[in-house]
Amino acid sequence: MQIRAKISAVHSYVPDYVLTNDELATMVDTNDEWITSRTGIKERRILKGNLGISFMAEHAVKGLLEKSNTDPKDIELLILATVTADYNFPATANIVCDRLGMHNAFSYDVNAACSGFLFSLDTAARLIESGRYQKIVVVGGDKMSSILNYEDRTTCIIFGDGCGAVLMEPSTDENGFIDSILRSDGSGSKHLFQPAGGSVMPASIESVTQKKHSVYQEGQYVFKFAVTSMANVSAEIMEKNQLTANDVDWLVPHQANKRIIDATRERMGLPEEKVTVNIQKYGNTTNGTIPICLHEWEDRFKKGDNIIISAFGGGFTWGAIYLKWAI
Numbered sequence: 259m260q261i262r263a264k265i266s267a268v269h270s271y272v273p274d275y276v277l278t279n280d281e282l283a284t285m286v287d288t289n290d291e292w293i294t295s296r297t298g299i300k301e302r303r304i305l306k307g308n309l310g311i312s313f314m315a316e317h318a319v320k321g322l323l324e325k326s327n328t329d330p331k332d333i334e335l336l337i338l339a340t341v342t343a344d345y346n347f348p349a350t351a352n353i354v355c356d357r358l359g360m361h362n363a364f365s366y367d368v369n370a371a372c373s374g375f376l377f378s379l380d381t382a383a384r385l386i387e388s389g390r391y392q393k394i395v396v397v398g399g400d401k402m403s404s405i406l407n408y409e410d411r412t413t414c415i416i417f418g419d420g421c422g423a424v425l426m427e428p429s430t431d432e433n434g435f436i437d438s439i440l441r442s443d444g445s446g447s448k449h450l451f452q453p454a455g456g457s458v459m460p461a462s463i464e465s466v467t468q469k470k471h472s473v474y475q476e477g478q479y480v481f482k483f484a485v486t487s488m489a490n491v492s493a494e495i496m497e498k499n500q501l502t503a504n505d506v507d508w509l510v511p512h513q514a515n516k517r518i519i520d521a522t523r524e525r526m527g528l529p530e531e532k533v534t535v536n537i538q539k540y541g542n543t544t545n546g547t548i549p550i551c552l553h554e555w556e557d558r559f560k561k562g563d564n565i566i567i568s569a570f571g572g573g574f575t576w577g578a579i580y581l582k583w584a585i
């Protein structure tokens with residue numbers, strides 16, 4: 259019999275500090291009305307101090323292991339999706355495993371911008387389905403405040419910090435991962451990226467003074483591509499699996515902009531109450547948005563619910579997963 263993978267536990271961590279639209283308006287030329295109407299965001303969380311994504315990942319995974327009564331030594335693999343790793347190398351995943359005593363796990367980071375968690379989830383599902391692995395942790399999170407220019411009102415208002423994690427195991431019934439469609443198109447790379455800090459433009463006095471280590475985004479261009487891609491791929495996975503709007507219980511979309519979420523929902527023919535939306539509280543936490551939503555909604559999901567998860571991000575990268583909730 260074919261092995262099916264399932265999410266067996268979910269947890270998340272967001273830092274305490276709340277950066278409101280009103281506080282941002284004291285830093286750049288913006289206002290609550292503009293941010294709310296253009297993005298749906300009211301506030302976002304910020305991780306203060308010299309703490310990296312590993313700090314949030316450690317909290318999210320610790321809670322995950324505790325709530326699922328999992329011995330850290332039983333974890334075989336940890337994949338951490340992030341664009342704000344503690345260091346260029348080693349992988350932050352290695353650091354998280356060490357701190358939490360997951361000494362039998364191999365681990366690595368994945369960078370697929372905002373689609374990284376979705377891509378990692380699918381990879382983990384295929385590894386479980388292969389029969390070789392029984393316990394994989396997939397983490398998604400970012401400390402976006404570490405790569406933002408708080409003088410650029412077009413980007414600093416969008417992003418926030420946060421992290422979530424899921425435990426993946428073989429399913430014991432028909433629930434779990436059913437299907438996925440994953441895509442990337444590198445011709446979009448120049449429209450949304452972090453110019454400096456990589457091998458093309460290592461850190462220099464110029465790169466720092468010119469703020470090249472911060473997110474560069476052509477907002478309108480990315481918006482158009484994101485709306486089309488996320489809506490299309492979400493509709494495509496429904497068609498591929500003969501799902502009508504009535505069959506879909508939940509859409510869990512990447513939280514980049516409320517208008518992108520609404521366009522995707524409308525394309526799928528879903529009512530608002532079937533969509534997980536918390537962008538107003540956290541903004542775009544990049545790899546954190548989807549696992550944070552899964553954690554916040556876990557009490558409302560029912561076993562067997564048909565869930566579509568979809569994302570769009572830099573790269574460009576995008577995709578959708580269809581699963582039946584198994585907890």
Ligand code: UT7
Pocket residue numbers: 287288289292293296297372411412415416476477478479480481484513514515518542544570571572
């Ligand atoms: O998760 C990864 C993928 N990323 C995305 O999906 C993000 C996609 N893009 C977006 O969400 C939107 O394009 C933004 C939220 C970034 C911008 O919204 P927009 O409706 O596309 O605004 P715009 O860039 O067309 O700017 C409209 C106006 C401009 O002024 P003028 O030229 O019309 O006078 C901007 O200068 O709004 C101005 N503006 C602002 N005004 C107040 C830009 N940012 C701000 C701001 N506050 N923060």
